[in-house]
Amino acid sequence: MRPLLDVVDLCRRFPVGKSQLHAVDMISLHVMPGEAVGLVGESGCGKSTLVRMLTRVLDPTEGSIRFDEREIGYIPAARFTRTPDRALIQMVFQDPTESLNPRFTAFDCIADPLRRLKGPWTTAGLKARVEDLAGMVGLPVELLGRFPHQLSGGQKARVGIARALGPEPRLLILDEPTSALDVSVQAVVLKLLDDLRRRLGVSYLFVSHDLNVVRLLCERVIVMYLGKVVESGPVEAVFATPRHPYTKALLSAIPSRGEEGGPRIRLSGEPRSPIDPSPQVCRFFGRCPLGADACQTEMPELREMGEGHRVACHTPMD
Amino acid sequence: MMLLEIDNLSLNFRTRSGVVKALEDVSLSVGRGETLGVVGESGSGKSVLSFAVMGISDAAATVSQGAIRFEGLDLLKAGPSDLDELRGAEMAMIFQNPRTALNPIRPVGRQIADVLLRHAGVTRAQAQDKAVEMLARVRIPDPERRAKAYPFEMSGGMCQRVMIALALACSPKLLIADEPTTGLDVTTQAAIMDLVGELARESRMATLLITHDLGLAAERCDRIAVMHAGHVVEVAPTAELFARPRHPYTARLISTTPRPGASLAALEPIPGSLPDLRGELAPCRYSARCHLYQAECDAGPLPRQDDNGRMVACRRPA
Numbered sequence: 001m002r003p004l005l006d007v008v009d010l011c012r013r014f015p016v017g018k019s020q021l022h023a024v025d026m027i028s029l030h031v032m033p034g035e036a037v038g039l040v041g042e043s044g045c046g047k048s049t050l051v052r053m054l055t056r057v058l059d060p061t062e063g064s065i066r067f068d069e070r071e072i073g074y075i076p077a078a079r080f081t082r083t084p085d086r087a088l089i090q091m092v093f094q095d096p097t098e099s100l101n102p103r104f105t106a107f108d109c110i111a112d113p114l115r116r117l118k119g120p121w122t123t124a125g126l127k128a129r130v131e132d133l134a135g136m137v138g139l140p141v142e143l144l145g146r147f148p149h150q151l152s153g154g155q156k157a158r159v160g161i162a163r164a165l166g167p168e169p170r171l172l173i174l175d176e177p178t179s180a181l182d183v184s185v186q187a188v189v190l191k192l193l194d195d196l197r198r199r200l201g202v203s204y205l206f207v208s209h210d211l212n213v214v215r216l217l218c219e220r221v222i223v224m225y226l227g228k229v230v231e232s233g234p235v236e237a238v239f240a241t242p243r244h245p246y247t248k249a250l251l252s253a254i255p256s257r258g259e260e261g262g263p264r265i266r267l268s269g270e271p272r273s274p275i276d277p278s279p280q281v282c283r284f285f286g287r288c289p290l291g292a293d294a295c296q297t298e299m300p301e302l303r304e305m306g307e308g309h310r311v312a313c314h315t316p317m318d
Numbered sequence: 319m320m321l322l323e324i325d326n327l328s329l330n331f332r333t334r335s336g337v338v339k340a341l342e343d344v345s346l347s348v349g350r351g352e353t354l355g356v357v358g359e360s361g362s363g364k365s366v367l368s369f370a371v372m373g374i375s376d377a378a379a380t381v382s383q384g385a386i387r388f389e390g391l392d393l394l395k396a397g398p399s400d401l402d403e404l405r406g407a408e409m410a411m412i413f414q415n416p417r418t419a420l421n422p423i424r425p426v427g428r429q430i431a432d433v434l435l436r437h438a439g440v441t442r443a444q445a446q447d448k449a450v451e452m453l454a455r456v457r458i459p460d461p462e463r464r465a466k467a468y469p470f471e472m473s474g475g476m477c478q479r480v481m482i483a484l485a486l487a488c489s490p491k492l493l494i495a496d497e498p499t500t501g502l503d504v505t506t507q508a509a510i511m512d513l514v515g516e517l518a519r520e521s522r523m524a525t526l527l528i529t530h531d532l533g534l535a536a537e538r539c540d541r542i543a544v545m546h547a548g549h550v551v552e553v554a555p556t557a558e559l560f561a562r563p564r565h566p567y568t569a570r571l572i573s574t575t576p577r578p579g580a581s582l583a584a585l586e587p588i589p590g591s592l593p594d595l596r597g598e599l600a601p602c603r604y605s606a607r608c609h610l611y612q613a614e615c616d617a618g619p620l621p622r623q624d625d626n627g628r629m630v631a632c633r634r635p636a
């Protein structure tokens with residue numbers, strides 16, 4: 001089977017004065033048809049920048065993005081909106097307040113991509129489809145006439161998810177879709193996503209800070225740190241035996257109501273700057289509890305540690 | 319006297335399709351140095367309540383009864399200039415939608431310096447230094463240079479941390495934190511909540527922590543208030559709430575939270591949804607979803623038992 005999404009050496013740099021901020025630095029990844037891949041990592045490590053390039057709303061500095069074996073990385077973001085692939089790759093944005101048009105009612109927010117990318121619709125047909133989508137994500141139909149400022153955070157988040165599902169994408173990229181949702185609605189949405197994957201073979205790239213949710217929904221997980229992938233592999237393997245010291249610290253910090261889990265690893269030391277970072281020094285150096293000499297002179301590369309489990313560290317843990 | 323006292327507050331919104339009864343008879347209080355958690359489903363009124371306390375409710379909102387007192391001062395009767403004095407200096411809020419709540423055309427460091435200049439009686443140079451220091455405290459890497467960034471140049475979680483820095487800059491007596499860490503990975507979240515906890519201890523800051531992350535609430539709150547459809551249905555010290563929830567909704571909310579290691583199939587959304595808040599509502603707004611419901615539940619306003627710091631609004635509490 002060929003990957004649905006295949007990304008090679010993707011980079012995005014932003015100018016900051018005379019310097020360059022390396023938001024995404026030589027990232028390669030793939031998503032298979034019907035696969036759910038989780039993307040986790042520290043706030044500011046480049047997850048949104050990466051997924052905004054993949055959904056082609058942001059142009060890469062370098063690298064290739066292949067969707068269904070077609071190169072789409074070179075198509076300027078403004079032109080991509082007019083290609084047929086637009087309907088096939090959809091995105092749920094991180095901040096629902098920012099991504100919903102304040103002059104659209106919830107109904108129109110959901111109907112807009114349907115009108116543009118699907119159809120033609122009859123008035124009744126469109127109404128039925130929008131109400132169906134609202135029902136799928138647990139959004140009460142009586143809220144469809146409201147404007148975004150009249151909705152709560154979690155209600156807006158559900159509008160964002162319904163809108164992205166409307167055009168029946170093959171790849172759905174979700175940037176923190178559940179962070180505004182309470183546990184009950186979250187259960188509804190996660191079950192829905194899982195069902196769409198099983199029934200229709202929809203693929204997901206799922207950015208989340210909620211590691212429990214990643215474990216529930218995803219088969220594979222990618223861990224980023226400051227613009228780089230530091231670990232990736234099957235969810236069970238990575239959660240059971242994290243190899244990268246950052247992953248280990250991350251997993252130890254899950255609030256667990258004191259029931260289980262070992263002591264929390266607190267990272268001390270200053271995080272490195274993403275602006276003009278040294279190409280020789282591991283990005284985690286300085287906060288890493290293991291840091292050795294090699295970490296300051298050579299950037300660790302991703303290495304296979306068994307069964308698709310890869311880690312970029314000179315002193316991987318066991 | 320508690321620092322913040324909310325007494326029997328009811329608040330409605332006018333909309334094109336009728337009056338939304340967003341809060342009814344809400345009573346809560348927070349003491350100095352205390353962290354009160356507010357949890358409850360999306361749409362239950364948590365943000366509406368915090369806006370009311372800050373005096374920034376939507377223009378369509380009317381308070382039909384009740385009082386909000388801050389250090390004895392009735393905020394609903396206070397003049398606009400008194401409120402302006404309080405906001406930012408004495409009480410500060412972290413908003414749920416971080417990027418849209420920041421000024422888009424002013425560098426983030428400046429925004430923090432602005433509040434300090436206005437409220438803390440410092441020189442411009444001192445304000446700049448303190449702004450950089452605050453950015454460092456919320457763990458923004460390379461704070462000196464990042465202070466010059468605009469909100470659109472920062473990640474979602476970084477905007478959230480800027481807003482936290484902004485809120486904490488003047489050491490407020492009351493912090494209202496509306497989902498303050500949803501955009502943050504668990505390690506950064508832990509660091510930020512440690513910072514909030516430190517301030518609570520050092521300067522006896524009171525915190526209203528709004529979240530639907532029960533794990534976080536369990537870890538950080540002294541007491542927890544549970545809201546459902548505009549009612550406060552239960553208030554209890556944290557450990558007691560989890561050990562012995564008395565309201566059926568609280569019990570449901572706790573059992574719905576995914577345990578680490580649970581499967582997707584084991585997730586059970588809470589049956590039914592929040593009632594439509596327009597029109598006639600039953601005295602118990604949970605009754606249509608409640609497995610304990612009996613005809614007696616419809617017999618007039620719910621009794622509120624208040625003993626040993628616990629409150630539950632239910633006819634048939636556990």
Ligand SMILES: Nc1ncnc2c1ncn2[C@@H]1O[C@H](COP(=O)(O)OP(=O)(O)OP(=O)(O)O)[C@@H](O)[C@H]1O
Nearest residue numbers: 150152153154331340360361362363364365366376
């Ligand atoms: N301006 C408004 N007009 C009409 N209804 C409103 C308005 N603002 C909020 N509401 C409604 O009031 C209810 C409470 O909203 P609120 O934003 O307080 O929820 P919340 O508890 O903060 O939820 P979330 O966890 O999703 O943020 C919701 O049903 C919402 O739709």
Ligand SMILES: Nc1ncnc2c1ncn2[C@@H]1O[C@H](COP(=O)(O)OP(=O)(O)OP(=O)(O)O)[C@@H](O)[C@H]1O
Nearest residue numbers: 014023043044045046047048049471472473474475
């Ligand atoms: N337009 C821009 N100009 C300059 N820098 C930018 C721009 N957009 C993003 N960045 C920087 O790129 C880095 C990565 O940001 P990104 O939003 O991708 O992080 P993230 O992993 O999504 O974080 P979060 O979890 O907080 O949302 C950050 O340092 C951010 O400040």
Ligand code: SF4
Nearest residue numbers: 602605608615632633
């Ligand atoms: S009052 Fe009755 S319906 Fe309402 S929560 Fe209690 S038992 Fe259930």
Ligand SMILES: [Mg+2]
Nearest residue numbers: 048094473474
């Ligand atoms: Mg992001």
Ligand SMILES: [Mg+2]
Nearest residue numbers: 152153365414
């Ligand atoms: Mg809210």
